Amino acid sequence: MSRLAVVLFNLGGPDSLDSVKPFLFNLFNDPAIIGAPAPVRWVLAKLISSRRAPIARAIYEQIGGKSPLVPQTEAQATALTAALEARGVADAVGVFLAMRYWHPMTRAAVDRVKAFKPDTVILLPLYPQYSGSTSGSSLTTWVRTAEKRGLTAETHTICCYPTQAGFVAAMARLTREGVEKARAHGRPRVLFSAHGLPKISIEKGDPYQSQVEMTAAAIVAAMGVPDLDWVVCYQSRVGPLEWIGPDTDSEIERAGHDKVPAVVVPLAFVSEHSETLVELDIEYGELAEARGVPAYVRVPTVQADAAFIDGLADLVTRAVRPESGDGCLIEAGPAKGRLCSQVGSRVCDAKWTMCPHVQSEETDIRNRDSKRADEGAHRENGKTGKGNGGWNT
Numbered sequence: 001m002s003r004l005a006v007v008l009f010n011l012g013g014p015d016s017l018d019s020v021k022p023f024l025f026n027l028f029n030d031p032a033i034i035g036a037p038a039p040v041r042w043v044l045a046k047l048i049s050s051r052r053a054p055i056a057r058a059i060y061e062q063i064g065g066k067s068p069l070v071p072q073t074e075a076q077a078t079a080l081t082a083a084l085e086a087r088g089v090a091d092a093v094g095v096f097l098a099m100r101y102w103h104p105m106t107r108a109a110v111d112r113v114k115a116f117k118p119d120t121v122i123l124l125p126l127y128p129q130y131s132g133s134t135s136g137s138s139l140t141t142w143v144r145t146a147e148k149r150g151l152t153a154e155t156h157t158i159c160c161y162p163t164q165a166g167f168v169a170a171m172a173r174l175t176r177e178g179v180e181k182a183r184a185h186g187r188p189r190v191l192f193s194a195h196g197l198p199k200i201s202i203e204k205g206d207p208y209q210s211q212v213e214m215t216a217a218a219i220v221a222a223m224g225v226p227d228l229d230w231v232v233c234y235q236s237r238v239g240p241l242e243w244i245g246p247d248t249d250s251e252i253e254r255a256g257h258d259k260v261p262a263v264v265v266p267l268a269f270v271s272e273h274s275e276t277l278v279e280l281d282i283e284y285g286e287l288a289e290a291r292g293v294p295a296y297v298r299v300p301t302v303q304a305d306a307a308f309i310d311g312l313a314d315l316v317t318r319a320v321r322p323e324s325g326d327g328c329l330i331e332a333g334p335a336k337g338r339l340c341s342q343v344g345s346r347v348c349d350a351k352w353t354m355c356p357h358v359q360s361e362e363t364d365i366r367n368r369d370s371k372r373a374d375e376g377a378h379r380e381n382g383k384t385g386k387g388n389g390g391w392n393t
């Protein structure tokens, strides 16, 4: 009798206003977020989380004092369990949650998985695009904790799925609906808005930005809307470093200047939380109104959309029996080998490989970007994310 455990990773979120500060401390004490040595990082995390806590509390107060991320991830787990059982992928299937910064956290998840006595474990980050600061941090923590707590079952990792067919189909449907809503107010511009990242991370080889661009291009292709006006931009800048851009708020301002409706698509999140419900819906919604954007439509995240869940089930099914050519996905390494196949073989037993289809998509994006730069295309209107002088802004 075969037993399959699937572990869903995400950031987690405060479940009460009192948990906002410890949640922030856990976030800033993560070496994948602040790369200082442990004692220095601990002090910095204490300081930054104390300074940020009142701002973050005010954010969570606007959505009932807690994040809906975990309940929505639970709904995804239920739907994925049903999809995997329907496929008969194993005799018994368990889908578990491991959140990075708030409960249910990795240690509890490892113990639950161990008690399930799986033959095979599949690690599945709920981040379609890989970043060392998100999936990398979660997977590294899992591997270390599993080793410490004696979870020895065969483990396979899915690093990322920026162009997975089910994910893209779900996003394309939701985006098309958003564009239809906005059309009454002019020719819509689609703003694919992803969580930002410090520029230095990308320079060191983090594949996140190129994978975000791959997702956007795949959604646009799947939408099949002729002459769609679209741009990729980045939200949620915190801290003193320079971040990747253009910023989502600059793009909203540009939509106001151009008098075009804005359709905002959060393409790096698969559930709702403070970044979508407060930053996109409330803060950017108000900005759009103030800047005279004729219509502001925010496209929902995929959550437990059937096509998305089916796509995840496809990834898991393939990960259970990796084919030759499926790369190992833990180590991002230098920029050269930065993209990986969609399904990994045993954790950490190989370097990443770049699958041909991903490589050619990345080349297409690079060619498109340099063509746009040559033409002085609309990117000149979006400025590179600038540091804004402090973690508490």
Ligand SMILES: C=CC1=C(C)c2cc3[nH]c(cc4nc(cc5[nH]c(cc1n2)c(C)c5CCC(=O)O)C(CCC(=O)O)=C4C)c(C)c3C=C
Pocket: 011, 012, 013, 014, 024, 027, 032, 033, 052, 055, 056, 059, 067, 068, 069, 127, 131, 133, 134, 195, 196, 197, 198, 238, 239, 268, 269, 273, 274, 275
């Ligand atoms: C693709 C997803 C995410 C990336 C990349 C990411 C990087 C990143 N985030 C911070 C700092 C904060 N993030 C916060 C909230 C938050 N971040 C993500 C996702 C990514 N972060 C999500 C889903 C959430 C919402 C959590 C919830 O509400 O459940 C916060 C806390 C909120 C706030 O104070 O604004 C901080 C702080 C950094 C520094 C970073 C990359 C280095």
Ligand SMILES: [Fe+2]
Pocket: 195, 236
């Ligand atoms: Fe974040």
Ligand SMILES: [Fe+2]
Pocket: 235, 236, 237, 275, 279
């Ligand atoms: Fe934010």
